[in-house]
Amino acid sequence: MESNKDEALKCLRIAQKHRDAGNFPSARKFCQKSLSLFATPEAEKLRESIEAAAGESAGPSSSSGTANAKTQATSSSTETRPSATGVKHRGGAAADGTAGGMNGNKREYTAEQLHVVKRVKACKATRYYEILAVKRDCEEADIKKAYRKLALALHPDKNGAPGADEAFKMVSKAFQVLSDPQKRAAFDQHGSDPESRSSGMSSAGFSPGFSTGGFEGEMSPEDLFNMFFGGGGMAMNGGGFGGGPFGGPVFTASFGPGGFRTTRVHTNGRPQGAAQGEQAQARSTLMQLLPLIILFAFSFLSVVPDLFSTSVPDPRFGFTGSQRFDLERQTSNLGIKYHVNKHDFTTHPHIAADIAAGRHRQGSALSRFESNVEHVYTQELYSQCQQGIDRRDRRKAAEVGLFGIGTDWEKVKSIEAEPIKSCEELRRMRLLK
Secondary structure, X not given: XXXXXXXXXXXXXXXXXXXXXXXXXXXXXXXXXXHHHOOOHHHHHHHHHHHHHHHHHHOHHHHHHHHHHHHHHHHHHHHHXXXXXXXOEEOOOOXXXXXXXXXXXXXXXXXXXXXXXXXXXXXXXXXXXXXXXXXXXXXXXXXXXXXXXXHHHHOOOOXXXXXXXXXXXXXXXXXXXXXXXXXXXXXXXHOOOOOHHHHHHOHHHOOOOOOOOOOOOOOOHHHHHHHHHOOOOOOOOOOOEEEOOOOOEEEEEEOOOOOOEEEEEOOOOOOOOOHHHHHXXXXXXXXXXXXXXXXXXXXXXXXXXXXXXXXXXXXXXXXOOOOOOOEEEEOOOOOOEEEEOHHHHHOOOOHHHHHHHOOOOOOXXXXXXXXXXXXXXXXXXXXXXXXXXXXXXXXXXXXXXXXXXXXXXXXXXHHHHOOOHHHHHHHHOOOOO
């Protein structure tokens, strides 16, 4: 398949490095994988040179081991050969070993699943709209629909492609931010992770050697998946809340690797100790939980200023008109067209005053809002421009080949001369030379 050619060339380069270093088994393995992904004359020649070099270095004593290695490599290529019809691939024991499961179990995946993983991992970590493949002005239902589709496609139990775990975490993080109205508004305004500024108050940063056993304040991707699809409760990383063996609730907390551990079990039966013993146990438990209480108190004090804040968030905006964004405007500096909700924009307490004044004052709310619009727009163009350049470079490298033998240089020049729309737009705004 033509889509596997880039991966095949990568494997071929790795095989050549191993051959030059004298690591013939690894060189043979990567060369065989390159041939199974996309057969090229260069790979055939390299395999022959590897076999010849391995035969000379091994000698008579290792000839049988070389033959066995060739047989295993041939078997591996049969297992890992991709199929355009979606036939399952074998991981774990493949050439690079990146699709292996735990304890050596092989994980299977299809070419379509591998394509989804590559698309998600090609996005930057904070490009949440791009990760979920939704528009900036999309509705909440669209975000949930996109997350449902990607989470089912990338869940590690169903997708064994290399990098599926990391892609699944990126999708979960994007959904956590965009599904929360406040986090989404902060992300649209600043373009960065809205949770990064409060990460300093995590339990790990309270004091050296102190851990609360799982109270990080942020759900794991598996917890989010289980809650969204109704898969059960949340795990608390070894310490938390759950059902006890006697039908009552259990609370467990661990404090540091060498500290102490406390467990409270409320049973449905009668008290099993004297009143004095129970009081002593209650005092002991309270002293053990005192660090947790102090931690929660500090966390609460950190959010008190936000509760009494009177700041008004900026209006939402998009770059395409819709029923929601029914008013088109243009920034005064770069002349970028954007769309806002007419009612929200004209009734905004700060921006409405600037509009009534009939001019853009430097440092005014309207000026700051339009500066943010221009920043978001230009950052999007920069990202698209860089992606276009990367795609053009990959096409050029694929056309030139590994050694440049038989290359159509006229076609290479035409690829280099192809314009990239986003880059041209940046040049028009004099933001790119």
